Amino acid sequence: MLQLTNIKKSYxxxxxxxxxxxDIPSFRVESAEQIALVGRSGGGKTTLLHIIAGITRADSGSIVLDGLELSQLSEPGLDKVRAQKIGYVFQTFNLLSGFSALENVLLGMTFGKGKYDSDRARQLLAKVGLSHRLGHKPRQLSVGEQQRVAVARALACKPSLLLADEPTANIDPRNQQHIIDLIRESCRDEGVSLVIVTHSSEVAGQFTRIERLEQINRAIADVVATTK
Incomplete structure (x- = not known):
């Protein structure tokens, strides 16, 4: 479903x-597979997610998503693929403060096929336990509730792949497991592949496949080797 080959990025x-x-020779994600990506802070995890999503361009290498070579697409082409095929859950939620929970999810749909589906938006918010908060704006929601809206929005366009960047980083410990369960169950129910970035060994330990960035990223391996 997703294949990265010889991805390089420098600043x-x-x-x-x-x-x-x-400097990643190869990284592959199968259809409906769930992967935990673990690595030290500043090790390039977010950069990798941004490259997969087309937010940042790699210096070189190949990214194939659902048969499309993303590195050959124009910026508008990347925007279209990102909107239709990739859901993204950010650490900071990135909800629009002037819009309700329902409106935030509906707006997420316009980035993809450009059509509102009120029934699906309501169903997704019900799935994340927010059917009673549809009209509430982000400032009226708890941090955990905002993250749940972000999960619903990321799934709004029925993506092939969901990327989650430290989704529990700003959540209190009591709700962290709930958010992880919610993301995993939602992806499983929707048949969506999942790559979740985490620094938590407790979270990563729940996944069958764990990828450690220092093992797949030669740029980190080279830094480690030179510091020994």
């Missing part, structure tokens, strides 16, 4: 020297 240090962040 520039203040002095102008290149700073390699990603």
């Amino acid at each position: 520039r240090e203040p002095g102008g020297n290149p700073l390699p962040v990603l």
Whole structure:
């Protein structure tokens, strides 16, 4: 379903020297597979998700999603694929403050096929336990409730792949497991592949497949080798 090959990404240090962040020979996600991606802070996990989603361009390499070579698409083409095939759950939720929970999910639909489906939006919010909060705006919701709206919005367009970047980072410990269960169950019910970034060994331990970034990313391996 998703295949990354020879992905490389570098940034520039203040002095102008290149700073390699990603050098990934191969990374593959099967249809409906759920993967926990674990790595140290600053190790390139978010950069990798952004490259998969087309938010950031890789310097080189191939990204194939559902048979489409993303590296060859224009920016508008990437926007279309991201809207129709990729759901993204951000750490900071990124909900629109002036809109209700229902409106945030409906707006998520317009990025994809461009059509509102009020019944599906309501069903998704009911699935995440917010059928009684449809008209509430983000400031009227708890942090955990905002994250649940973000999960519903990410699934609104029936994506092939859901990317979740530290989805429990801003959630209190009591609700963290609920959010993880919610994301996994929702993806399973919808037949959506899941890649979740986490620094928590407790969260990662719940997944059958765990990928450690330092094992698949040669840029990190090279840094580790030079510091020994």
